[in-house]
Amino acid sequence: MRAVETRGLAHRFGDGEAARTVLHGLDLAVDAGEVVLLTGPSGSGKTTLLTLIGGLRAVQEGSCRVLGTELAGADEARRVALRRRIGFIFQHHNLLGFLTAEQNVAMALEITPVMPEPERLARARAMLAAVGIGEKAGAYPATLSGGQRQRVAIARALVHAPGLILADEPTAALDGRTGHETMTLLQRLAKEQGRTVFIVTHDPRIHDIADRIVAMEDGRIIDGTRA
Amino acid sequence: MSGAAPRAAAILPALLAARLAWRQLRHEPARLAAAVSGVVFACLLIFMQLGFLTALFDSAVTVQAALNADLFLLNRTTEALWRSAPFPRARLAQALALPEVERVIPLHVGNAVWRNPIDGQKRTLLLFGVDPSAGLLGFPGLAAAEMAELARGDVILFDERAKPQFGPVPALLAERGAVAAELGDRRVEVAGLFALGPTFGTEGHAVASEPTFWRILPNRGPGQVDVGAIRLRPGADAEAAARALRALLPADVMVLTKAGLIAFEKDYWANTAPIGFVFGLGVAIGMLVGCVIVYQILFSDIARHIGEYATLKAMGYANGYLVRVVMGEALILAVLGYIPGWLLGLGLYRVASARIFIPLTMDLDKSVLVFALIFVMCVVSGLVAIRKLRDADPADMF
Numbered sequence: 001m002r003a004v005e006t007r008g009l010a011h012r013f014g015d016g017e018a019a020r021t022v023l024h025g026l027d028l029a030v031d032a033g034e035v036v037l038l039t040g041p042s043g044s045g046k047t048t049l050l051t052l053i054g055g056l057r058a059v060q061e062g063s064c065r066v067l068g069t070e071l072a073g074a075d076e077a078r079r080v081a082l083r084r085r086i087g088f089i090f091q092h093h094n095l096l097g098f099l100t101a102e103q104n105v106a107m108a109l110e111i112t113p114v115m116p117e118p119e120r121l122a123r124a125r126a127m128l129a130a131v132g133i134g135e136k137a138g139a140y141p142a143t144l145s146g147g148q149r150q151r152v153a154i155a156r157a158l159v160h161a162p163g164l165i166l167a168d169e170p171t172a173a174l175d176g177r178t179g180h181e182t183m184t185l186l187q188r189l190a191k192e193q194g195r196t197v198f199i200v201t202h203d204p205r206i207h208d209i210a211d212r213i214v215a216m217e218d219g220r221i222i223d224g225t226r227a
Numbered sequence: 228m229s230g231a232a233p234r235a236a237a238i239l240p241a242l243l244a245a246r247l248a249w250r251q252l253r254h255e256p257a258r259l260a261a262a263v264s265g266v267v268f269a270c271l272l273i274f275m276q277l278g279f280l281t282a283l284f285d286s287a288v289t290v291q292a293a294l295n296a297d298l299f300l301l302n303r304t305t306e307a308l309w310r311s312a313p314f315p316r317a318r319l320a321q322a323l324a325l326p327e328v329e330r331v332i333p334l335h336v337g338n339a340v341w342r343n344p345i346d347g348q349k350r351t352l353l354l355f356g357v358d359p360s361a362g363l364l365g366f367p368g369l370a371a372a373e374m375a376e377l378a379r380g381d382v383i384l385f386d387e388r389a390k391p392q393f394g395p396v397p398a399l400l401a402e403r404g405a406v407a408a409e410l411g412d413r414r415v416e417v418a419g420l421f422a423l424g425p426t427f428g429t430e431g432h433a434v435a436s437e438p439t440f441w442r443i444l445p446n447r448g449p450g451q452v453d454v455g456a457i458r459l460r461p462g463a464d465a466e467a468a469a470r471a472l473r474a475l476l477p478a479d480v481m482v483l484t485k486a487g488l489i490a491f492e493k494d495y496w497a498n499t500a501p502i503g504f505v506f507g508l509g510v511a512i513g514m515l516v517g518c519v520i521v522y523q524i525l526f527s528d529i530a531r532h533i534g535e536y537a538t539l540k541a542m543g544y545a546n547g548y549l550v551r552v553v554m555g556e557a558l559i560l561a562v563l564g565y566i567p568g569w570l571l572g573l574g575l576y577r578v579a580s581a582r583i584f585i586p587l588t589m590d591l592d593k594s595v596l597v598f599a600l601i602f603v604m605c606v607v608s609g610l611v612a613i614r615k616l617r618d619a620d621p622a623d624m625f
């Protein structure tokens with residue numbers, strides 16, 4: 001089973017004369033349960049690829065199948081539905097400042113509000129405990145350290161049992177040791193729960209958590225086999 | 228899931244969005260307080276304008292509402308009672324030709340200068356001249372025994388709710404039994420009281436017999452009438468009789484039913500006189516100011532949380548959810564602003580009633596209307612502000 005499969009995926013920014021192609025027909029496959037790292041120099045198109053896979057941007061050319069959904073020609077509603085099955089981890093954690101840690105995590109469970117509130121909060125607290133900051137459940141993000149915030153973000157990305165976890169430079173705002181710790185944690189939880197993880201990074205210190213590393217340059221995949 | 232699940236599933240998203248809105252507002256109490264005071268301000272502005280507007284309409288027709296007759300003749304050129312133009316008394320005699328007409332009663336209305344019996348200060352009041360035995364005037368507190376006193380000549384009855392600048396007439400009367408005063412350069416005796424109070428047309432009223440009226444206002448005479456009151460025989464149809472009279476009488480007079488007379492006077496204050504327009508405009512400006520304030524609050528709130536909203540979109544929240552959050556904020560502001568707005572409005576109404584003697588009353592109609600206006604104001608502001616949500620692009624999140 002493939003979690004992600006692209007064929008001839010291409011992307012342009014701008015129209016007419018100013019148009020710039022940043023992805024040139026990518027073929028990429030990520031198997032379910034794999035932890036894959038995407039590396040490459042700045043401007044090589046890693047983020048663009050991630051936003052396409054995450055359904056955050058409309059596919060222009062080629063095919064992009066994510067968790068069984070074909071994103072080529074998919075409308076906004078279809079992409080919103082897919083995003084609910086993905087866990088996102090952002091560079092700057094992007095927690096909601098006016099919500100406590102557990103409320104932030106519970107937001108991932110509130111999208112389809114069929115779960116009773118107590119169960120939502122219980123799951124959120126359990127996930128915070130799993131990322132090692134159970135005692136911070138009632139704290140607001142402003143009172144947490146960078147590493148703690150990223151752990152809350154990881155808990156939020158995992159709590160709704162997503163089929164795919166996407167992260168873009170998740171260690172960029174953290175120091176080296178904290179960055180490695182949080183990514184090792186993410187890798188361990190993903191392996192325990194059998195989740196697929198696709199991480200964009202140019203932080204070589206976290207290469208050891210990957211099952212496979214894909215390298216990109218100038219909108220092309222140059223090496224997809226390194227383990 | 229239980230049987231109630233489908234219905235709960237329909238309202239739950241709205242409740243959850245409202246809860247997020249509340250958590251967002253609550254997180255910054257100082258900003259929330261500023262936002263709420265903006266709504267309170269708009270609320271007060273609307274309450275005051277609306278208070279004056281309704282007081283204007285209510286007070287404008289207290290006299291008309293208290294006239295005991297079925298039909299009324301007015302000079303075609305009359306615009307309002309306080310500035311009515313007289314018409315020939317002969318029209319009343321002509322009206323008697325209609326079989327349904329039982330009785331005609333002339334009413335004279337004129338502005339007369341009153342001298343304050345204490346300090347001599349001069350002030351204009353509205354004087355009515357009428358046959359005391361006709362029972363035309365149904366003003367509150369107007370006793371038949373006092374009306375009978377008017378037959379003596381140079382005797383008047385005085386409006387005890389007139390502005391205090393007219394002098395402490397009720398107190399003097401209680402003290403001495405009768406008060407000597409000056410009205411239109413004529414010495415008169417105040418023999419009794421009634422209670423009308425100031426209106427937008429005048430600050431006080433007095434009632435006299437017809438001969439006394441003519442002596443106080445010497446340029447008015449027996450040949451002229453300001454309001455011709457007509458009583459119909461029991462069972463007669465007022466509308467039909469009015470139509471018959473219009474056909475019968477020359478075009479220099481209008482024929483109005485009692486409801487018509489009240490509507491005519493209200494119409495003057497609403498349309499002809501700038502006052503109705505001014506207060507109506509005041510309500511509109513209050514709403515506009517409120518809209519601008521609430522819009523500013525919501526717009527800057529969305530701008531400050533744009534990253535968080537984009538995150539929610541990335542997580543799979545649809546645009547409609549964010550719209551509900553912003554509208555939830557708007558409605559929370561409406562409710563939080565309305566409650567203190569209502570209480571302060573009540574206080575201001577009390578102050579206004581005590582200081583400027585225009586009774587502003589807080590009733591259910593007004594309370595509901597102002598809440599509806601504040602609600603609409605917040606919804607409109609919210610609907611304009613949500614355009615800003617388009618800036619929340621989840622593709623920018625990485």
Ligand SMILES: Nc1ncnc2c1ncn2[C@@H]1O[C@H](COP(=O)(O)OP(=O)(O)O)[C@@H](O)[C@H]1O
Nearest residue numbers: 013014022040041042043044045046047048049
């Ligand atoms: N929204 C955008 N509009 C125009 N150009 C963009 C936009 N986003 C990215 N680009 C360009 O596309 C190229 C690839 O960018 P990106 O995918 O962010 O690369 P990476 O994440 O590998 O650094 C860069 O040259 C960048 O300038």
Ligand SMILES: [Mg+2]
Nearest residue numbers: 046047048625
């Ligand atoms: Mg990037």
